[in-house]
Structures are given as structure tokens and as C-alpha cells.
Amino acid sequence: MAENKTSTLSTDVAKHASGAGRTWQDVAPVDRRSDVPEGLWMRCVNCEAMSYRKQVELNLDVCPECDYHNRIGADQRVSQLVDPDSFEPMWENLAPVDPLGFVDRIPYAQRLEQEQAKTGHRDALLCGKAFIKGRGVVLAVMDNRFMMASMGSVVGEKIARCAELAAETDQPFVMIAASGGARMQESGLSLAQMAKTSAAIGRLDDAGGLFISVLTDPTTGGVTASFAMLGDVIIAEPKALICFAGPRVIANTVREQLPEGFQRAEFLLDKGFIDRVVHRKDLRSEISRVIDYAGK
Amino acid sequence: MSTLNSTYNAALDLDFERPLAALEQQITELETAAPAPGSAPGSEAGLNKQVDLAAEVRKLRQSHTAMLKKIYNNLGAWNTVKVARSARRPQVTDYLRLVVKDFAELHGDRRFGDDKAVMAGFGRIGPHKCLIVGTHKGKDTKERVACNFGMPHPEGYRKALRCMKMAEKFGLPVVTLIDTAGAYPGVGAEQRGQAEAIAVNQLEMSRLKTPIVAVVIGEGGSGGALGLGVADRVAMMQYAWYSVISPEGCAAILWKTANPETNAQAAEALKLTAADNLKAGTIDEVIEEPLGGAHRNPQIAADNLGKYLTKTLRDLKRYKIENLLRNRYDRLRNIGKIKELAD
Ligand SMILES: [Zn+2]
Numbered sequence: 001m002a003e004n005k006t007s008t009l010s011t012d013v014a015k016h017a018s019g020a021g022r023t024w025q026d027v028a029p030v031d032r033r034s035d036v037p038e039g040l041w042m043r044c045v046n047c048e049a050m051s052y053r054k055q056v057e058l059n060l061d062v063c064p065e066c067d068y069h070n071r072i073g074a075d076q077r078v079s080q081l082v083d084p085d086s087f088e089p090m091w092e093n094l095a096p097v098d099p100l101g102f103v104d105r106i107p108y109a110q111r112l113e114q115e116q117a118k119t120g121h122r123d124a125l126l127c128g129k130a131f132i133k134g135r136g137v138v139l140a141v142m143d144n145r146f147m148m149a150s151m152g153s154v155v156g157e158k159i160a161r162c163a164e165l166a167a168e169t170d171q172p173f174v175m176i177a178a179s180g181g182a183r184m185q186e187s188g189l190s191l192a193q194m195a196k197t198s199a200a201i202g203r204l205d206d207a208g209g210l211f212i213s214v215l216t217d218p219t220t221g222g223v224t225a226s227f228a229m230l231g232d233v234i235i236a237e238p239k240a241l242i243c244f245a246g247p248r249v250i251a252n253t254v255r256e257q258l259p260e261g262f263q264r265a266e267f268l269l270d271k272g273f274i275d276r277v278v279h280r281k282d283l284r285s286e287i288s289r290v291i292d293y294a295g296k
Numbered sequence: 297m298s299t300l301n302s303t304y305n306a307a308l309d310l311d312f313e314r315p316l317a318a319l320e321q322q323i324t325e326l327e328t329a330a331p332a333p334g335s336a337p338g339s340e341a342g343l344n345k346q347v348d349l350a351a352e353v354r355k356l357r358q359s360h361t362a363m364l365k366k367i368y369n370n371l372g373a374w375n376t377v378k379v380a381r382s383a384r385r386p387q388v389t390d391y392l393r394l395v396v397k398d399f400a401e402l403h404g405d406r407r408f409g410d411d412k413a414v415m416a417g418f419g420r421i422g423p424h425k426c427l428i429v430g431t432h433k434g435k436d437t438k439e440r441v442a443c444n445f446g447m448p449h450p451e452g453y454r455k456a457l458r459c460m461k462m463a464e465k466f467g468l469p470v471v472t473l474i475d476t477a478g479a480y481p482g483v484g485a486e487q488r489g490q491a492e493a494i495a496v497n498q499l500e501m502s503r504l505k506t507p508i509v510a511v512v513i514g515e516g517g518s519g520g521a522l523g524l525g526v527a528d529r530v531a532m533m534q535y536a537w538y539s540v541i542s543p544e545g546c547a548a549i550l551w552k553t554a555n556p557e558t559n560a561q562a563a564e565a566l567k568l569t570a571a572d573n574l575k576a577g578t579i580d581e582v583i584e585e586p587l588g589g590a591h592r593n594p595q596i597a598a599d600n601l602g603k604y605l606t607k608t609l610r611d612l613k614r615y616k617i618e619n620l621l622r623n624r625y626d627r628l629r630n631i632g633k634i635k636e637l638a639d
Contacts, residue, residue: 153632245481
């Protein structure tokens with residue numbers, strides 16, 4: 001493990017890295033900025049190793065110790081994925097409403113306000129035009145910070161518009177999926193977004209357009225069971241949970257031990273439902289490669 | 297069991313029908329009551345007794361009807377779910393018998409197996425030769441187990457799609473009859489691509505070059521229902537439910553616990569009844585059921601379903617296929633509520 005990580009460190013750091021007596025300063029970023037205050041360490045949720053937050057960020061939010069791919073919000077994803085300053089957001093004016101007057105423990109309308117304040121976005125999908133290694137794409141990124149990137153009317157509408165734009169402009173449509181599923185608070189209207197987005201991907205397919213679906217942790221429920229599984233090429237990040245029914249639901253239904261690695265990206269690869277598992281650091285180049293083969 | 301007219305045969309799995317059951321028992325007892333001893337048939341005393349009895353029965357029947365109306369006019373979402381799930385409710389096999397002529401079943405997905413939770417086959421509805429697909433829950437324990445209680449595996453969705461593609465090839469319209477709690481959440485289902493199967497069905501149904509009509513006849517459980525529910529026209533039977541998640545699933549997540557109280561709250565919040573779906577624009581029509589639900593009179597329910605299908609198929613067949621597909625796309629495209637702000 002320690003050997004793997006040294007490639008990202010300068011050589012003088014690297015010579016300490018495998019030793020037992022290494023200090024946190026040893027794993028600081030190469031530029032060793034000393035102006036970062038203390039307390040900016042983070043513990044990996046997978047291997048529990050403490051890492052310098054800045055170091056993890058430079059590593060695209062992947063744990064330098066164990067390669068665990070942390071969940072990231074849509075803004076961060078966009079900045080990691082596209083050519084600098086190339087992202088041009090679209091349809092930011094689309095906002096959710098509370099069509100059914102849904103109240104659970106708190107009203108949906110209130111929940112929306114909270115999520116909007118928290119994320120600075122109106123709903124759970126950031127989309128627009130961008131360049132990836134110089135290749136023009138229509139890009140959509142689901143934002144797991146916003147109600148676990150659940151799909152309601154706004155998310156469905158934006159995805160349909162993206163697919164239609166990609167068909168009209170002969171550009172590839174790249175989707176970074178992550179979702180808890182269809183949004184319960186819009187009930188039947190959310191369910192219908194599955195059909196709407198699938199139909200829009202069908203139109204793009206009819207037009208000969210390329211749809212690259214990238215599944216990230218976690219992609220579940222009605223999102224998996226619609227556009228996410230309809231990519232011409234489907235890529236997943238390592239260890240991402242990808243499922244229709246969640247593992248807990250299944251465990252409760254079948255009352256048996258679930259197979260090792262069940263519903264993780266590598267499991268789906270083995271079962272034949274995705275094309276590639278790609279490390280986050282290789283995502284830009286792998287998407288570009290697919291576009292060069294299959295894009296217009 | 298008289299299945300064709302069971303107005304006086306309350307469904308015992310419906311708690312709110314128990315008061316009706318009590319009345320029905322009284323009616324039955326009075327109707328079968330032997331004339332009192334000593335009052336020979338035809339005697340004045342005997343006649344009076346019979347007149348009294350008849351009047352009493354008439355009164356009880358009136359109260360029964362009044363009670364039935366009262367219960368079913370204020371059913372509420374959670375009780376609607378119970379009606380939709382009742383073991384007495386007509387299933388796809390009943391409608392195949394009562395609505396469809398000459399049903400010829402087709403089996404298997406040509407990939408993995410034959411999922412008995414999904415039925416498919418040729419049949420005639422009125423004058424229309426069709427391809428019919430339906431989810432099947434099963435009647436007795438053996439059949440229910442064989443049908444996996446109406447919860448399809450991926451091979452069920454793939455069987456349906458294979459048959460629908462054949463319908464497209466031979467110019468037959470497609471009718472789907474939906475009655476499922478949802479797609480089965482199991483290990484095999486997941487590893488054989490439940491999500492992929494449902495996704496592909498939606499995409500392919502959205503561009504299938506033949507008319508499609510979908511009707512939720514009982515339960516319309518989420519993606520598992522939608523995997524057979526993309527159509528030119530979507531209808532629901534009056535006491536069916538159709539929603540993004542079951543009330544229990546919703547209660548467990550949003551209310552943190554599923555019990556009769558939170559289930560009822562979730563059912564109301566989800567706006568899952570036929571009337572609510574019509575209002576939200578997720579369906580196009582509600583097919584009326586007899587007073588007290590389809591389980592009281594499956595023949596009337598079937599007649600109404602048959603009339604709806606015959607009329608709708610006739611309407612859809614008039615469209616040029618490119619117009620039909622454009623309308624189908626636009627119909628889906630327009631479902632949803634958002635606001636477009638100025639900035
Ligand atoms: Zn780690």
C-alpha cells in the first residue's frame with residue numbers, strides 16, 4: 001500500500017514514506033505549503049488512515065493509502081473532470097416545486113429550501129456544455145449532496161434536455177450518475193422521470209449519438225433502472241455501489257448472507273453489466289478515448 | 297365461491313369490510329330462515345311472517361348498500377392499497393378469461409428462463425388482435441409461489457420485451473395489464489440485471505412502432521410496474537394504486553418506521569390512487585369499478601376494462617406510426633412539475 005502511494009510524493013518524502021517513523025509532514029503535498037492550519041486531517045472511511053486533506057484533494061478525493069474513492073459533490077466533480085474554465089452550466093433557472101404538497105417529518109418545500117441553502121444549487125443535477133481533453137461534450141453530473149441526488153421533475157427534465165441537446169449538436173452526452181433513486185416526495189411524477197429520461201436516451205440513440213454513462217458511488221433504484229444503465233458505454237468507479245434494490249432491502253427479503261462484493265462495480269463487471277471499472281485519475285483519458293472511437 | 301356476483305360477499309382480508317360481513321350474515325340467515333313451526337305455507341300467519349321477513353331483508357339490503365357506498369366513497373389511500381392487494385381482487389388471469397378471447401400464451405425470454413410472474417401471449421380484445429402482457433400474482437399458495445407473488449425477475453421483463461418486439465414486427469398493438477408490488481429484490485434478480493432489464497424495456501417501449509396501452513389493474517409498484525408501463529395511453533382501475541414506492545417502503549425511509557399509522561400517512565402523502573394519478577397527469581384515464589370494488593363483481597370490472605381497451609385501441613390505430621411515436625414521446629416529456637425562473 002505505502003509503495004503505491006509514493007508515486008504522488010516527492011522523492012525526499014518518498015524515502016520516509018515506507019518507514020515506520022514517518023510523520024504527517026512526510027505525506028504533505030509536494031509544495032509543502034506551511035500556511036495550512038492544523039485540523040485539516042481526514043480519516044479514510046474505508047481504511048481509517050489519517051491523511052492530509054489537501055493531499056486527498058490533490059489525489060482527486062481518492063484515499064492515498066487504499067484508493068478508496070470518496071463521494072464528491074457535483075461542483076468538485078466538474079472541476080476534476082473538465083478542461084479548466086470550459087464548463088458552461090445550462091438550465092440553472094429550473095427549480096423544483098412541491099407538486100403534491102408532500103409532508104413527511106418535514107414538508108418537502110422546507111426540505112428543498114434546506115438543501116438549496118446547503119448546496120447553493122436549486123436541485124440535484126448540474127449540467128451544461130464542457131470540454132474534456134479538448135473534446136466538446138454535453139455533461140450532466142448528479143449532486144449527491146442534494147437529497148442524495150434523488151431524481152424528481154427537475155433532474156428528469158434536465159437530463160432529457162441534455163440528451164436532446166446532444167442529439168441536436170452531434171456531441172457526446174456524458175453522464176456522471178450517483179443517486180439514491182427516484183425522489184419519493186414527487187411520487188408518480190418522479191417515477192415518470194425514469195420513462196422520460198429513458199425515452200430521451202432512446203431519441204439520442206436513434207440519432208446515432210454517443211451516451212457515456214459513468215456510475216459512481218452510490219447509483220441505485222430508479223436511476224439505475226433508467227438512463228444510468230442505458231449507456232452505449234458504461235463506466236464505473238472502483239467499488240461503487242450499483243444496484244436496483246439496496247443491499248439492506250435484499251438481505252431483509254432473502255434472509256441470507258449476500259455474496260462477497262455484491263452489487264459493487266467489480267461485481268457488475270464480472271456479471272457483464274458494465275464495460276469498464278476506471279480509476280478516477282483515468283476518467284478524463286478513458287472518456288476521451290471512447291469519444292475518439294465512438295463520437296461523431 | 298360465487299365470483300361473478302359477490303356483492304354480498306365481503307372480502308375478509310379487508311378489515312374495513314367487517315361491518316359489511318356482519319350485515320351479510322344477517323341477510324343470509326333471514327333469507328334461509330325456515331317458516332315458523334305451525335304456520336303452514338299459504339296460511340295467513342305464514343304469509344304475514346314471510347312479508348315481515350321480506351321487509352326486514354329489504355331494510356338490511358338498503359343499509360348494506362348505504363354502508364358500502366359510505367365506505368367506498370371515503371376509502372382513503374391506505375384502504376385503497378388494501379383493496380388493490382386483496383386476495384379476492386380479480387387478477388390478470390381473470391381478465392384474460394373475461395375480456396380476452398382465444399388467448400395463446402407465449403413463454404420464455406430466450407435467454408435464461410420463463411418467469412411466471414409475467415404472462416405474455418396473443419389474444420383478441422373486441423375486434424382487435426393484440427399482444428397482451430400482464431404480471432401475475434397467482435391465486436392459491438402453489439401458484440403464488442410459482443409466480444413469485446407477481447414480482448418479476450429480469451427474465452420476465454425480457455420475455456415481455458421479446459414478445460412486444462414480435463408484436464411490432466407483425467403489426468399487433470400491445471396491451472399490458474399491471475399488477476405487481478414491484479420488481480423482485482433478490483440476489484439472482486440483481487446479478488442478472490434487474491435495473492438493466494427495466495431500463496431497456498422503458499427505452500424500447502418508448503419507441504416501439506405499434507400502439508401500446510397500459511392499465512394498472514391492481515398494484516403499480518414503482519419501477520417494476522413502469523418496466524411494462526410505458527405506453528401511448530395509461531389507465532388505472534378505480535381502486536388500483538400506482539406510485540414511486542410502496543407505502544411501507546416510504547414509511548420505513550421517511551418516517552423511519554413502517555407501522556399501520558405511518559403506512560397510512562405515507563399512502564396519503566404519495567398520492568397513489570387512480571384519482572390522484574389522473575390529477576397529477578401521470579395517467580390518462582380511470583376505469584370505473586363496480587360499487588364496492590372489482591372483487592364484488594369481476595364481470596362488471598372486466599366489461600369496463602374491455603370497453604376502455606376496445607375504444608382506446610381503435611383510437612390509437614388511426615394514427616400514423618410517426619405521429620403516434622411523437623405523441624408518445626411528448627406525453628412522457630410533459631410529465632413533471634417544475635418552475636422556470638427568470639434568471
Ligand atoms: Zn483509505
